[in-house]
Amino acid sequence: MSESEYDLQQLPQSEPVAANPEYRERRRLAAALRRIIDRLVRVEAPQQKLTQWADQAEQWADDVASHPRRQQQPLLMRLWTGKGSQQDALDMGDHDIMTGLSAAMAPPLELWLDGDVVRGRATLGPAWQGPPGRVHGGVVALMLDILMAKCQDLVHGLGMTGTLNIRYQAGTPLRKEVLMEARIQRIEGRKMFVEGRFFVDGEQTVLAEGIWISMQEPYRWRDGHGPQ
Numbered sequence: 001m002s003e004s005e006y007d008l009q010q011l012p013q014s015e016p017v018a019a020n021p022e023y024r025e026r027r028r029l030a031a032a033l034r035r036i037i038d039r040l041v042r043v044e045a046p047q048q049k050l051t052q053w054a055d056q057a058e059q060w061a062d063d064v065a066s067h068p069r070r071q072q073q074p075l076l077m078r079l080w081t082g083k084g085s086q087q088d089a090l091d092m093g094d095h096d097i098m099t100g101l102s103a104a105m106a107p108p109l110e111l112w113l114d115g116d117v118v119r120g121r122a123t124l125g126p127a128w129q130g131p132p133g134r135v136h137g138g139v140v141a142l143m144l145d146i147l148m149a150k151c152q153d154l155v156h157g158l159g160m161t162g163t164l165n166i167r168y169q170a171g172t173p174l175r176k177e178v179l180m181e182a183r184i185q186r187i188e189g190r191k192m193f194v195e196g197r198f199f200v201d202g203e204q205t206v207l208a209e210g211i212w213i214s215m216q217e218p219y220r221w222r223d224g225h226g227p228q
């Protein structure tokens with residue numbers, strides 16, 4: 001794709017776009033914030049230190065808040081009509097809640113295509129805890145949603161999650177690599193049926209089934225994918 005031809009429907013979902021100089025700094029910033037979020041959980045530090053950090057953070061937050069935010073709608077429209085720039089693609093994808101390299105909240109979750117399978121991996125720290133030592137079930141649902149939505153890279157059609165059913169088969173531990181996979185089970189008009197699984201140390205911890213509903217056209221497999 002050239003500098004001025006980023007198209008939302010052609011962009012791989014939830015995979016990083018090459019960073020420009022601005023986004024190299026944004027990614028550095030997010031990585032540092034991620035370390036802070038992780039270390040702040042029950043950090044042992046003197047109260048004086050906490051006061052110092054809180055003062056610094058308040059000043060910094062005021063400074064950041066004094067800058068305007070780029071509007072989303074115009075860049076979305078450019079991407080939707082295939083006229084997006086690299087900057088637009090970065091502004092859209094790099095802040096994804098789970099996979100965005102410039103999103104301080106994102107673990108980040110890494111996703112890629114392997115034939116007709118979507119694969120992913122992530123290691124989550126204590127800020128994501130539900131039951132002690134385990135990833136919160138709602139966070140598991142969020143990861144699944146992003147993982148399974150990427151199956152739309154295998155088809156024409158783009159839409160939202162309609163239904164997501166989850167069977168929590170075992171706890172998903174914190175601080176361990178979680179491997180993920182998702183597959184399209186079948187397509188019926190505007191509905192795409194998807195299955196998702198998590199594995200830790202070879203044990204399956206989660207099984208999910210979901211239905212995505214295409215906004216406009218019926219889903220159909222892209223060339224080179226699906227039943228041959």
Ligand SMILES: CCCCCCCCCCCCCC(=O)SCCNC(=O)CCNC(=O)[C@H](O)C(C)(C)COP(=O)(O)OP(=O)(O)OC[C@H]1O[C@@H](n2cnc3c(N)ncnc32)[C@H](O)[C@@H]1OP(=O)(O)O
Binds near residue numbers: 145161211
């Ligand atoms: C400008 C650029 C925009 C870019 C956007 C990028 C998108 C990516 C966004 C990323 C987001 C990140 C992820 C997120 O966070 S997604 C956020 C969580 N999801 C939502 O908020 C979705 C809310 N629901 C809706 O908007 C509508 O209900 C949808 C769009 C889902 C369907 O309403 P619509 O009016 O279009 O559908 P229809 O009534 O004509 O039915 C059509 C067929 O579908 C079947 N059906 C209907 N509903 C469901 C259901 N819930 N489950 C299973 N099946 C369902 C229905 O029976 C029928 O089948 P059949 O009878 O024909 O067999």
